[in-house]
Amino acid sequence: MIEATLRLPRGAFTLDVALALPARGVSALFGPSGCGKTTLLRCLAGLERAPGGRVVVDGQTWQDDAANLFVPTHRRAVGVVFQEASLFEHLDVRANVEFGWKRLAPSQRRVSVDDAIAWTGIEPLLQRSTAGLSGGERQRVAIARALAVSPRVLLMDEPLAALDAARKAEILPAIERLNELSGITIVYVSHAISEVARLADHVVLMDAGKALAAGAVGDLLSRLDLPLPPGEDAGVVLRGEVGALDAPWHMARLDVPGASFWTRDPGLPVGHRIRLRVLARDVSLSLVEQPGSSIVNQIPATVDAIADDAHPSQVLVRVRTHGGSGEDTSALLARVTRRSAQALALAPGLGVWAMVKSVALLD
Amino acid sequence: MDAEFAADLQAVALTLKLAFVVTGLLLALGTPLAWWLAHTRSRWKAPLAAVIALPLVLPPTVLGFYLLMLMGPHGWVGEATQALGIGLLPFSFAGLVVASMLYSMPFVVQPLQTAFEAVGARPLEAAATLRAGPWDRFAHVALPLARRGAITAAVLGFAHTVGEFGVVLMIGGNIPGATRVISTQLYNHVEALEYPAAHRLAALLLVFSFAVLLGVYRLGPRGAAVASPTADGAPRP
Numbered sequence: 001m002i003e004a005t006l007r008l009p010r011g012a013f014t015l016d017v018a019l020a021l022p023a024r025g026v027s028a029l030f031g032p033s034g035c036g037k038t039t040l041l042r043c044l045a046g047l048e049r050a051p052g053g054r055v056v057v058d059g060q061t062w063q064d065d066a067a068n069l070f071v072p073t074h075r076r077a078v079g080v081v082f083q084e085a086s087l088f089e090h091l092d093v094r095a096n097v098e099f100g101w102k103r104l105a106p107s108q109r110r111v112s113v114d115d116a117i118a119w120t121g122i123e124p125l126l127q128r129s130t131a132g133l134s135g136g137e138r139q140r141v142a143i144a145r146a147l148a149v150s151p152r153v154l155l156m157d158e159p160l161a162a163l164d165a166a167r168k169a170e171i172l173p174a175i176e177r178l179n180e181l182s183g184i185t186i187v188y189v190s191h192a193i194s195e196v197a198r199l200a201d202h203v204v205l206m207d208a209g210k211a212l213a214a215g216a217v218g219d220l221l222s223r224l225d226l227p228l229p230p231g232e233d234a235g236v237v238l239r240g241e242v243g244a245l246d247a248p249w250h251m252a253r254l255d256v257p258g259a260s261f262w263t264r265d266p267g268l269p270v271g272h273r274i275r276l277r278v279l280a281r282d283v284s285l286s287l288v289e290q291p292g293s294s295i296v297n298q299i300p301a302t303v304d305a306i307a308d309d310a311h312p313s314q315v316l317v318r319v320r321t322h323g324g325s326g327e328d329t330s331a332l333l334a335r336v337t338r339r340s341a342q343a344l345a346l347a348p349g350l351g352v353w354a355m356v357k358s359v360a361l362l363d
Numbered sequence: 364m365d366a367e368f369a370a371d372l373q374a375v376a377l378t379l380k381l382a383f384v385v386t387g388l389l390l391a392l393g394t395p396l397a398w399w400l401a402h403t404r405s406r407w408k409a410p411l412a413a414v415i416a417l418p419l420v421l422p423p424t425v426l427g428f429y430l431l432m433l434m435g436p437h438g439w440v441g442e443a444t445q446a447l448g449i450g451l452l453p454f455s456f457a458g459l460v461v462a463s464m465l466y467s468m469p470f471v472v473q474p475l476q477t478a479f480e481a482v483g484a485r486p487l488e489a490a491a492t493l494r495a496g497p498w499d500r501f502a503h504v505a506l507p508l509a510r511r512g513a514i515t516a517a518v519l520g521f522a523h524t525v526g527e528f529g530v531v532l533m534i535g536g537n538i539p540g541a542t543r544v545i546s547t548q549l550y551n552h553v554e555a556l557e558y559p560a561a562h563r564l565a566a567l568l569l570v571f572s573f574a575v576l577l578g579v580y581r582l583g584p585r586g587a588a589v590a591s592p593t594a595d596g597a598p599r600p
Contacts, residue, residue: 046491074493074499075494080488100494
């Protein structure tokens with residue numbers, strides 16, 4: 001567990017959180033810019049001190065002001081990746097990666113320099129000076145450098161925010177694999193829901209210095225009672241596996257609890273674990289199945305809840321798919337016009353067909 | 364002629380000795396001072412920075428006069444040095460060192476301070492997250508990143524000490540072998556109408572000063588990186 005109780009006034013807001021994050025997988029601190037995510041991360045790293053605070057990571061107490069204990073940053077088993085790579089310009093790439101590793105006692109070196117280099121794919125850069133690297137390359141070196149100190153938790157502060165879309169696309173898969181490859185717990189700060197949907201297992205939603213809600217990514221993003229970014233980005237994250245392939249048509253069936261989606265073949269074997277994102281704008285609702293439609297993914301479901309969307313003409317509808325047995329269901333969000341909702345008499349408990357136009361395979 | 368040349372050599376040797384001692388002491392003292400000035404938010408920052416910069420604008424004779432008063436038999440410093448059994452500093456090599464340090468301090472502290480400010484907090488924070496303690500961060504991140512400022516500080520401090528005159532005359536007098544440096548020896552030559560000898564020393568100082576400044580200006584941000592040591596102190600491959 002990562003437990004933190006922190007309170008720190010910060011101009012526009014007061015950071016005031018009591019966090020409990022799982023000490024495995026990827027946890028995202030998600031919220032708008034200036035909501036205190038970065039301050040929280042800096043407190044976890046010991047770069048800032050919230051008076052009276054408490055930080056316990058994996059059973060190690062890093063801060064407990066009640067006992068007058070504050071472990072300085074350089075004695076915490078923490079890795080930090082900042083928004084800008086902040087490489088040491090006077091060292092080449094390899095020396096940057098080895099900087100922290102060299103300062104560990106040999107018994108503490110659970111991650112080798114070679115592992116850190118391999119996981120981030122920076123072998124071709126090792127002899128280069130830091131000056132000629134692209135933004136994406138710099139960030140990968142920064143990640144390798146942080147991994148090489150064998151941290152109990154890797155804190156990443158919007159590591160993609162300063163990169164353009166092409167560089168993001170280059171580095172996201174590397175971050176995605178990181179937790180799986182290294183087994184290192186990651187706390188990832190972001191204001192981009194697409195990154196959170198793709199990377200996070202556990203999400204803490206923050207606003208104005210407070211943690212509004214926390215939970216598994218699938219549960220949290222399907223909630224309608226939270227100030228999640230509405231509009232284009234509303235959607236759910238589902239986890240499952242490749243269920244079947246239809247080779248002649250280059251299609252694959254992706255199975256999640258209580259639903260299956262046919263989609264174009266991603267080239268993955270049957271049984272491969274996958275993560276899907278289904279955006280509310282890609283889901284419409286029908287009272288009856290539509291055999292004469294090009295939409296192949298028509299999923300029987302029951303309306304669960306209805307909430308306002310960003311625009312007054314629209315509502316977000318949460319439906320639960322009909323699982324084969326008991327709890328085995330998934331939630332989907334559908335965006336429909338208020339007029340349609342009225343015409344269809346949508347209300348909790350009503351049986352509907354969710355017409356899913358497209359799903360995005362995230363990993 | 365031979366005796367005159369020997370006297371010149373003695374002055375050159377003394378000047379170099381003074382410049383090396385002063386530069387070494389100033390780097391040792393000026394580095395923490397510059398570090399503090401670069402990072403403090405104390406209200407004493409501005410007054411202290413102004414005091415350090417005073418020699419830039421004051422006539423050397425003013426500085427020399429006050430130092431003479433302070434270090435003389437009735438000054439606080441003079442009474443202290445006498446009580447400690449060191450004797451009086453004016454008209455001695457030690458007095459010259461103290462005066463030169465004050466006079467050259469802005470030339471050492473200001474480049475260092477600017478360089479430390481340019482490094483900023485982020486590389487040091489990154490180093491802290493990479494297990495580097497405070498001294499480690501200073502020695503292996505801040506100093507290497509500020510090396511251009513450090514080299515500039517050392518060179519300017521050295522050159523400025525070599526070229527001083529007014530303070531030397533006020534504090535050191537003109538004692539051969541103890542306080543007679545190139546600039547005062549040059550003054551003697553001119554007073555004695557020994558123009559060829561004066562030319563020799565003047566040209567020496569002129570060429571030296573030009574070479575130093577040329578070196579400093581050549582030492583662009585890129586140029587300095589070429590000869591930079593790595594964090595291990597090993598040369599860059």
